[in-house]
Structures are given as C-alpha cells and as structure tokens.
Amino acid sequence: MSVDKNENEPGEQAGTAGPVETAVPVETAESVEAAPADAAETPDPADSDELIGSAAAAEVAAATPERSAAAQKVTETLSRVDPKVGVAKPDMILTATGVQRRFGGMTAVDVDHLEVQRGAITALIGPNGAGKTTFFNLLTGFDKPNQGKWEFEGRQISRTSAAKLARTGMVRTFQLTKALSRLTVLQNMLLAAPGNPGENLFGSLFRPLWSGVEKRNTAKALGILERFNLAAKKDDFAGSLSGGQRKLLEMARALMTDPTMIMLDEPMAGVNPALVQSLLGHVQSLRDEGMTVLFVEHDMHAVRHISDWVVVMAEGRIVAEGPPESVMQDQAVVDAYLGAHHDTDLGDDALLDPAVLARLEAEEEKR
C-alpha cells in the first residue's frame, strides 16, 4: 500500500521526534549495522559473537534457562489471568485504551485495551507491518495518537514527551546510530545520564558542580558497564562493538536513568545466536530486580524463553495475549503470524535453524 507518510499526522513522524529536555539521546531507529567505517576495529575473538560457531549456537538453543524466584512468582500470578485480549491484570503498571494511529487512510494501530503487569516481561510480537513499532513509539512518547490514552503508574502519559517519561521511570532503548557509534562506550553512557549539567548553560558556568555530578555519573556508568561485561570496552568506539555488545550497551544506557519500566526495541536484532542466551539472561535479570520489561521482538527464541506474557498484534489490533506457551498455539496467532505455514510451531527452536528459515523464505517467495 502506498501511503503518504506525512499525511494526517497528529504528531511528529514515528521514531523521529525527540525529547528536547532529556539527557537520554534521541535517535531514529537506524540499523545497528550502520557503524562508521572509521570506527570499525577488528573484533576481539574472545568476545565477538560473530566468531562463535554454530555448535555453540545449537547448545545455546537447547539450553533451558533456570527460573528465578521472581520469574516463578510472576508466572504463578499470571497463570490466574484469563488469556484473552484486553484482560485486566492484577497489578498493572501501564494501561492503554482506545488507541488509534492513522497514516493517511491507513490505520496502523487500533488497540481497544491493554494492561501490562508490573514486574513481568511482556513481549509485543506480530508479523511485519502489524503496528508494533508504531504502538511502541506511541507508548514511549515518540509519536502522538489520533485518539486514545494511556497511563503509567496511574498517571496519564498519552501527551507526555519521551523526555518527561524518562523522568517518571519509563525508559526505552535506542538502536545505536552513526553519531553514537562515533562516541566511546563510556561517552554513550554519560550522554544517557539524567540531568547531565554539562549540557546546559548553568552547568558550563558552574564547572565545579558539574564535575561532581560527572564523577558520580562516571562511577555509576562504570558499575553498569561492569555488570554488562563492557567495562574493558569503555574507551572503544561504540561502533566497533559486535552486534550483541551493542545490544548490551543499549540496555546499559537505559539503566543510567534508574527506570522502573524498560521498553526494549528488538533486543535480539542482529545478535548472533551464540550471544542470545547471555542477552536473554540480562533481560531476565532486569525483571528479577523488580523492573517491568516490555519488548518488541521478532526472535521467537527470545519470546518463548523469557516472556512471562505475550501480546500479539496483527493489522494494528491485538489479536491474542497470554502466557507464551498457550499464545504460540493460538490459531489466530498462527494464522496472523505465519500465514500459510500452519504446520510450524511458533515456539519451535527449529525456527532458529537457518535451513528451516531458508526453506520458509523460499516457500514464501513462491506464493
């Protein structure tokens, strides 16, 4: 469908509007592979996910992650929730109602009601063009709806900019852009620190105050980098990191704002399967520390293994929600997600197999 992207837009174009008041950098969702050639370095074989073989990947795919106490508790709580679209959650942190976003004559998002459970990992999935990114951009203050409202922690936030949202405790990750790739890992972290006073006139006039804050931010950044095994890379250009390390850096940057809810934009995109398990572990640890996580994702391995709850979109609407194992079997989901491939189990790790993916793609091309 040909659509004029600027027609009938109530807000800024999705993904391009940015907060002006935040230290959280505003970036468009450019490919993480867009690292500048001048920043590229030869990856260290010890930590580059690109260099790990398929045997390790197979092992990772077969591994069953241990379930933490937090995971068990949230699973138990959500097992009592009826898995139907728009269902109420026992302790919701985010609620969206009557959200519509149209581009020209096309309705990209049409969500009646969604509640997100506090302390859970919720995956937002769906086929290409389902409206996931548009919905995600709306919820995170990067786009404005034609109608609808949503609340975070009981506060109306549908007209709140991403800048202010970060201060209320909701933060989203951004894929590294060319500009950020040219900064070092540590500089990326400091840029994400809230209230970085060096950025304004006051900060530059009162240098001693600024350096105190900067010292604290640096200590905090180094602690977070340590946790994500990136401390040794602090002075490297972000653009020289492997795909998996970039994803870790995106998460690490978000933690600089001490969020209660973290919104992840395709945390597994461009990550070698060998590093997927480690990344999944980091996402789970956010939940285990009490954070709420909502992520948009194509990677079914991630969705099946770490989500406590899955929300499925198709053609702008939510068509199913529930625990991963039941949602993946839902006929509406299979129909929406896989089109003709009804015989394929969405949660099947065989989908990680390049041969299976190649076969499905070839079949799709023939249709």
Ligand SMILES: Nc1ncnc2c1ncn2[C@@H]1O[C@H](COP(=O)(O)OP(=O)(O)OP(=O)(O)O)[C@@H](O)[C@H]1O
């Ligand atoms: N700024 C825009 N202007 C016009 N149409 C848009 C705009 N952004 C998204 N769309 C359209 O809205 C629909 C939903 O797109 P969206 O990117 O939200 O889907 P998605 O589920 O995230 O897809 P994908 O998995 O491919 O990223 C698509 O038809 C897309 O072409």
